[in-house]
Amino acid sequence: MAGAYYVPEQSKLPIAATLASSIMMIGAGIWVVDNGQGNVYTSGPTIFAAGLVAVLAVMYVWFSTVVKEHQAGMNNAQLQRSYVWGMGWFIFSEVMFFAAFFGALFYVRNFSIPWLGGEGEKGVTNMLWQGFEATWPLMQTPSQALEASTGIAAANTVRGPGEIIPWSGLPLINTILLLSSSVTVHFAHSALKAGNDKGMSRWLAATVILGFVFVGFQAEEYVLAYTELGLTLETGVYGATFFMLTGFHGLHVCIGAIMLSIMWLRHRKGHFQPKDHFGFEAASWYWHFVDVVWVGLFLFVYIL
Amino acid sequence: MSAVIDTHGHEDHGPKRGFMRWVTTTNHKDIGAMYLWFSLAMFFVGGLFALIIRSELFQPGLQIVEPEFFNQMTTMHGLIMVFGAVMPAFVGLANWLIPVMIGGPDMALPRLNNWSFWLLPFSFTILLSTMFMEGGGPNYGWTFYAPLSTSYAPPSVTFFIFAMHLMGVSSILGSINIIATIFNMRAPGMTLMKMPMFVWSWLITSYLLVAVIPVLAGVITMMLMDINFGTSFFDAAGGGDPVLFQHVFWFFGHPEVYIMILPAFGIVSHIIPAFARKPLFGYSSMVYATSSIAFLSFIVWAHHMFTVGIPLVGELFFMYATMLIAVPTGVKVFNWITTMFRGSMTFETPMLFALAFVVLFTIGGFSGLMLAIAPADFQYHDTYFVVAHFHYVLVPGAIFAIFAAMYYWLPKMTGNMYPEWLGKLHFWLSFVGMNLTFFPMHFIGLAGMPRRIPDYNMQFADFNMVASVGAFAFGFTQLLFLAIVIITIRGGKKAEAKSWEGAEGLEWSLPSPAPYHTFATPPEVK
Numbered sequence: 001m002a003g004a005y006y007v008p009e010q011s012k013l014p015i016a017a018t019l020a021s022s023i024m025m026i027g028a029g030i031w032v033v034d035n036g037q038g039n040v041y042t043s044g045p046t047i048f049a050a051g052l053v054a055v056l057a058v059m060y061v062w063f064s065t066v067v068k069e070h071q072a073g074m075n076n077a078q079l080q081r082s083y084v085w086g087m088g089w090f091i092f093s094e095v096m097f098f099a100a101f102f103g104a105l106f107y108v109r110n111f112s113i114p115w116l117g118g119e120g121e122k123g124v125t126n127m128l129w130q131g132f133e134a135t136w137p138l139m140q141t142p143s144q145a146l147e148a149s150t151g152i153a154a155a156n157t158v159r160g161p162g163e164i165i166p167w168s169g170l171p172l173i174n175t176i177l178l179l180s181s182s183v184t185v186h187f188a189h190s191a192l193k194a195g196n197d198k199g200m201s202r203w204l205a206a207t208v209i210l211g212f213v214f215v216g217f218q219a220e221e222y223v224l225a226y227t228e229l230g231l232t233l234e235t236g237v238y239g240a241t242f243f244m245l246t247g248f249h250g251l252h253v254c255i256g257a258i259m260l261s262i263m264w265l266r267h268r269k270g271h272f273q274p275k276d277h278f279g280f281e282a283a284s285w286y287w288h289f290v291d292v293v294w295v296g297l298f299l300f301v302y303i304l
Numbered sequence: 305m306s307a308v309i310d311t312h313g314h315e316d317h318g319p320k321r322g323f324m325r326w327v328t329t330t331n332h333k334d335i336g337a338m339y340l341w342f343s344l345a346m347f348f349v350g351g352l353f354a355l356i357i358r359s360e361l362f363q364p365g366l367q368i369v370e371p372e373f374f375n376q377m378t379t380m381h382g383l384i385m386v387f388g389a390v391m392p393a394f395v396g397l398a399n400w401l402i403p404v405m406i407g408g409p410d411m412a413l414p415r416l417n418n419w420s421f422w423l424l425p426f427s428f429t430i431l432l433s434t435m436f437m438e439g440g441g442p443n444y445g446w447t448f449y450a451p452l453s454t455s456y457a458p459p460s461v462t463f464f465i466f467a468m469h470l471m472g473v474s475s476i477l478g479s480i481n482i483i484a485t486i487f488n489m490r491a492p493g494m495t496l497m498k499m500p501m502f503v504w505s506w507l508i509t510s511y512l513l514v515a516v517i518p519v520l521a522g523v524i525t526m527m528l529m530d531i532n533f534g535t536s537f538f539d540a541a542g543g544g545d546p547v548l549f550q551h552v553f554w555f556f557g558h559p560e561v562y563i564m565i566l567p568a569f570g571i572v573s574h575i576i577p578a579f580a581r582k583p584l585f586g587y588s589s590m591v592y593a594t595s596s597i598a599f600l601s602f603i604v605w606a607h608h609m610f611t612v613g614i615p616l617v618g619e620l621f622f623m624y625a626t627m628l629i630a631v632p633t634g635v636k637v638f639n640w641i642t643t644m645f646r647g648s649m650t651f652e653t654p655m656l657f658a659l660a661f662v663v664l665f666t667i668g669g670f671s672g673l674m675l676a677i678a679p680a681d682f683q684y685h686d687t688y689f690v691v692a693h694f695h696y697v698l699v700p701g702a703i704f705a706i707f708a709a710m711y712y713w714l715p716k717m718t719g720n721m722y723p724e725w726l727g728k729l730h731f732w733l734s735f736v737g738m739n740l741t742f743f744p745m746h747f748i749g750l751a752g753m754p755r756r757i758p759d760y761n762m763q764f765a766d767f768n769m770v771a772s773v774g775a776f777a778f779g780f781t782q783l784l785f786l787a788i789v790i791i792t793i794r795g796g797k798k799a800e801a802k803s804w805e806g807a808e809g810l811e812w813s814l815p816s817p818a819p820y821h822t823f824a825t826p827p828e829v830k
């Protein structure tokens with residue numbers, strides 16, 4: 001359609017987004033720094049919360065603007081393709097974010113821990129950590145081993161986890177939940193494309209429920225880890241990689257589930273047509289991505 | 305916040321006036337201009353820090369600043385120049401030029417574009433404010449190696465991390481926008497292999513950005529956790545490894561240096577043909593060379609870590625992979641030179657900067673090759689030789705290309721020709737100042753002067769003095785650039801639509817200055 005380029009007029013949304021996200025970041029900074037200095041009377045949480053609320057509000061307004069523009073017929077095919085590209089590469093950037101943490105896990109397991117344990121080409125480092133043996137999961141940290149074998153305490157001794165979470169319990173259930181949710185969201189999509197509104201609603205609701213149940217189990221797992229297993233963020237590099245990978249994944253499940261819930265509401269309001277439903281499609285891509293990350297987690301964090 | 309379908313020509317009415325125009329604008333030319341001004345401002349701030357460093361190093365001994373403050377200066381100079389000056393300048397040029405070059409009406413996602421820009425002033429305000437915090441600002445080098453940036457860092461490091469996160473969001477959104485624009489907004493008939501080289505180079509750069517900025521976000525998140533939440537990513541006591549930091553950082557860091565040079569390659573590939581009045585030699589080989597450089601840049605990161613203790617196979621792999629990059633880079637240099645061969649050349653300011661780029665960037669490439677030789681790097685690493693290397697690729701490389709671009713497209717942006725003699729003066733003063741500053745660093749580096757240290761042995765005194773004189777000359781010359789830009793905006797000889805005799809491309813089919821909205825209807829590209 002030549003000549004029908006879409007050019008939005010000036011907008012206050014981006015500057016609002018900038019202000020909100022900056023306030024959120026500054027709040028987080030103040031909070032964390034004060035916390036580190038043992039300062040309990042910190043303005044950080046308040047500023048952070050204000051920023052967060054503002055971010056959510058801006059997102060709400062921004063997305064509803066986009067939806068309204070779309071319904072008013074302002075979004076031509078070209079702009080819609082831009083949204084498709086945008087979402088696709090946004091997900092790719094998220095993949096790379098997880099790749100950094102998976103890479104760290106790979107590196108400590110295959111290189112640095114064996115070296116610390118005296119194996120391999122850089123095994124000479126073991127000199128500094130006598131008595132340390134490379135194992136994964138890393139139940140005894142190098143500093144613990146040093147203390148146990150020589151009585152010398154390292155400058156900062158880091159304790160390893162007491163126990164770890166076996167893959168065959170909650171993680172296995174969670175895998176099944178999340179994999180089925182990928183299937184249900186696909187069914188929802190098929191139903192939508194077939195014009196089956198009821199099917200769409202039901203399958204999507206099922207997906208969201210599966211997602212939130214997953215998050216619930218994940219929370220239960222964390223409580224268990226902290227209260228009974230002695231597995232925390234601070235228990236060496238096992239705890240660090242475990243919680244950072246599963247934590248960021250959990251956060252993404254939450255975001256994805258919220259996105260899908262909104263899509264459920266939007267569907268109820270009649271926003272989607274069998275051939276026109278990119279908002280839903282984007283959310284479902286995101287959901288599949290979260291699912292794939294989980295498969296990686298289940299394999300490399302829990303099983304192997 | 306209304307949106308319109310732009311079916312009528314917008315050329316007739318301009319933007320709203322006043323400050324809010326700039327805050328709320330969704331126009332790619334406005335946003336491009338803001339990026340460029342922001343970059344220039346940061347260039348001066350970073351330059352000021354550099355001059356503080358060079359003042360201290362004018363003579364051996366400690367005289368002007370405390371070592372602690374010196375560390376903050378080297379760190380902030382690097383961070384500001386990389387993230388505040390060079391990258392935003394290229395993004396600014398991308399914003400201004402890409403839609404015009406591909407015959408599109410604007411960027412694909414204009415509101416997002418505005419957000420990408422405005423995040424920057426905020427994040428840099430946070431970053432600069434850390435210098436006034438208790439314990440001072442970042443003092444761990446622009447590469448912020450752990451544990452210097454974790455266990456031994458001032459408390460402000462947390463704000464540094466959050467500032468970098470905001471910058472990262474800006475870069476990711478910006479590059480997604482550029483990808484969407486290039487794939488989606490091209491005029492009919494503009495196939496990929498007809499795209500101008502600047503557009504190609506930015507397409508590839510955007511991929512590098514979306515791939516590695518999240519990795520930077522990952523590594524600073526690990527730092528944040530190590531510092532504040534007791535994790536042991538970079539702490540061997542808990543099974544982690546400080547070298548892990550370097551791997552993750554340089555996985556981002558090496559592609560990052562190419563993010564700062566690929567758009568420069570693109571710019572030079574416009575300017576040399578224009579002033580040699582010949583089409584670019586080997587267009588498709590340029591495209592493939594740029595793509596291979598981008599690909600290879602992912603598998604060479606550990607050439608920054610030769611001395612840190614990586615296994616022998618690693619040393620060898622990263623050495624050979626790094627040297628491999630010289631091949632596509634050589635292709636590019638060959639093509640630029642061949643473009644000039646038997647051309648009818650003239651030497652206006654953009655061309656002077658572009659020629660200096662080809663010669664001096666190549667010197668930087670050669671010192672890079674020397675550094676890539678792992679056993680030799682044991683001698684060179686962390687000396688001024690490395691400083692000489694990367695300043696040769698970044699100053700006459702990235703920054704000269706930015707100047708070349710500004711002189712080349714300023715007539716299109718402002719509608720006026722800049723005063724040619726002032727442009728030439730700017731070039732020659734920059735050229736002399738820059739070589740005076742950085743060439744001696746090769747010698748003191750080879751002789752063993754370590755980088756990032758405020759004091760040095762007497763034997764290095766003469767060359768350091770020369771470098772400091774050069775730095776002041778180069779630094780103050782840049783005020784001339786500011787003056788030229790202002791003069792050109794305010795008036796001067798009117799520029800024609802096709803401001804340069806040999807210029808090719810859609811942007812020259814538009815009047816100068818280009819109207820506020822261009823290509824409301826797509827042009828036909830044959």
Ligand code: HEM
Nearest residue numbers: 561564565607608669672673675676681685686690694697
């Ligand atoms: C022919 C291509 C190149 C080769 C072979 C090369 C090689 C190297 C090597 C081996 C180092 C590490 C030296 C050391 O720390 O001991 C290095 C450092 C560096 N290079 Fe290059 N390089 C090349 C091109 C570039 C380009 C195009 C840029 C940027 C535009 C660049 C920017 C840098 C920077 C910033 C550093 C120093 C990082 C730091 O430690 O602060 N290089 N280069």
Ligand SMILES: [Cu+2]
Nearest residue numbers: 558561607608
């Ligand atoms: Cu490199």
